[in-house]
Amino acid sequence: MxxxxxxxxxxxxxxxxxxxxxxxxxxxxxxxxxxxxxxxxxxxxxxxxxxxxxxxxxxxxxxxxxxxxxxxxxxxxxxxxxxxxxxxxxxxxxxxxxxxxxxxxxxxxxxxxxxxxxxxxxxxxxxxxxxxxxxxxxxxxxxxxxxxxxxxxxxxxxxxGLVLYYNKDIFDKFGVPYPKNGMTWDETITLGKRLTRFDGGVQYLGLGVSINHMLTMNPYSLPFVNETSGKAAIHTDAYRKLVNKTILEPAEADGYRPYLISSNKAITNDNFMKDKNLAMFVMNFYLQLQPDFSTFNWGIVSLPVFGDLPGVGSQPxxxxxxxxxxxxxxxxxxxxxxxxxxxxxxxxxxxxxxxxxxxxxxxxxxxxxxxxxxxxxxxxxxYANKPAAPMPRSTYENLVLNPLSANLSKAMKGEMDLNTALRVSEEQANKALEEAVRK
Missing domain, CATH: 3.40.190.10 (Periplasmic binding protein-like II)
Known part of the structure; x- marks a missing residue:
């Protein structure tokens, strides 16, 4: 693509x-x-x-x-x-x-x-x-x-589908305006940098994205597996653009990467709902049904959009x-x-x-x-965005998603660069795909 x-x-x-x-x-x-x-x-x-x-x-x-x-x-x-x-x-x-x-x-x-x-x-x-x-x-x-x-x-x-949840308490604490519907990824990442700071013994993070959900519902409708070849389809310029903007760039804010290294875990629901040190979280809708949402003041806006996909959100x-x-x-x-x-x-x-x-x-x-x-x-x-076209699905897409998610988590911590993460993920995925087909 x-x-x-x-x-x-x-x-x-x-x-x-x-x-x-x-x-x-x-x-x-x-x-x-x-x-x-x-x-x-x-x-x-x-x-x-x-x-x-x-x-x-x-x-x-x-x-x-x-x-x-x-x-x-x-x-x-x-x-x-x-x-x-x-x-x-x-x-x-x-x-x-x-x-x-x-x-x-x-x-x-x-x-x-x-x-x-x-x-x-x-x-x-x-x-x-x-x-x-x-x-x-x-x-x-x-x-x-x-x-x-x-x-x-x-x-x-x-x-x-994907939406952006935000913790109003964190925004109010630092006097930062709330996000709005229709924002671009660049605008949202910039907003996140303003909220990534160490205060009162707490490392606050501006913007977090659920890796698995973003990849599974990505707005470019990029599949995990090539329908024709049956091989992983992730070591491409399109995938590089997607993951760099939505997953890696938010982690480049000062203090973000050291937090990931010291905590030795990925950004999860707990950062947003329980620890309450994450200001904005891109996640699948219905997270608000969790009981922890009653313990803080939250808001919700549409998924940020790419400049070349104006008005297009995640896949259904x-x-x-x-x-x-x-x-x-x-x-x-x-x-x-x-x-x-x-x-x-x-x-x-x-x-x-x-x-x-x-x-x-x-x-x-x-x-x-x-x-x-x-x-x-x-x-x-x-309804601020239109849904993206559904991507072709595969029985074996988890064989691609799992190594890709793991290696992108390493890239977020600086343990490998993006090109290496995509290349290694594709190699690991193709090996797993070949084994699965032989069974």
């Missing part, structure tokens, strides 16, 4: 929804049938026993609070059985034991390993056509994230619900998916503080209305 090339928002796997829309021909922009007298068959009143496997690991209590109770009320003819996934009770073990599964609740990160590698993935295009799903309502890049090679396998339930990172290829109740499963992305249900999620996956203004405007942080102006931060 050329460094000056702008990534088109919603490009690439947006083909999945585009093809479904074109193929359907059964719904106009308002989702109304285009054929006079056309009737969409409803399966809501046909009995079905739907087994839902919670690969995300939510307890049944959490599942019911967020989704299950509403589904039981909406579909009284369906019998829902929820199974909580865990390190021991994996989806692979579940199907190997011959147990049925109709729907899988999983994150974007688990889609390939759980759905595709287990051959449970099912192209939703035929169901979307017969159920006349109105795709014009959808936040397309968020749906694209659950696609692979142009085929959509699940519907997102709520989105995630949704949790979704997938229809299993082995299900006998695929039409009933689509009824469930369609209800969960309805404005009615998305409104309830939005009010509870979950990022909705539809473009409906009223749904977005209701964000966080029923939460303790309803006055934090979170919606403004969430």
């Amino acid at each position: 050329k460094m000056n090339r702008r990534i088109p928002v919603g490009a690439g796997m947006g083909l999945a929804i585009a093809l479904v829309t074109a193929a359907c021909g059964g719904a106009n922009d308002k989702g109304e049938p285009t054929s006079p007298g056309a009737v969409v068959k409803s399966y809501a009143d046909e009995p079905a026993e739907l087994v839902i496997f919670g690969a995300v690991g939510n307890t049944e209590e959490v599942w019911d609070e967020r989704f299950g109770t509403a589904l039981k009320a909406k579909f009284p003819k369906y019998k829902f059985t929820y199974i909580q996934g865990s390190a021991k009770n994996t989806l692979q073990n579940h199907i190997a034991a011959g147990q049925p599964v109709d729907l899988v609740h999983d994150s974007l990160g688990g889609m390939r390993g759980n759905m595709i590698d287990n051959r449970l993935n099912y192209d939703l295009a035929p169901l979307m056509k017969s159920h006349q799903i109105d795709t014009s309502r959808f936040e397309q890049p968020v749906f694209d994230a659950l696609s692979d090679k142009g085929k959509l396998y699940g519907f997102p339930l709520h989105d995630g 990172y949704p949790n979704g619900l997938f229809v299993s290829s082995s299900s006998k109740y695929k039409d009933q499963g689509m009824e469930v998916l369609n209800y969960l992305v309805s404005d009615e249900f998305q409104m309830s999620l939005s009010r509870k503080g979950f990022i909705p996956v539809v473009k409906t203004k009223a749904v977005r405007d209701a964000y966080g209305a029923d939460t303790a942080f309803k006055d934090k102006q979170i919606a403004e931060a969430l």
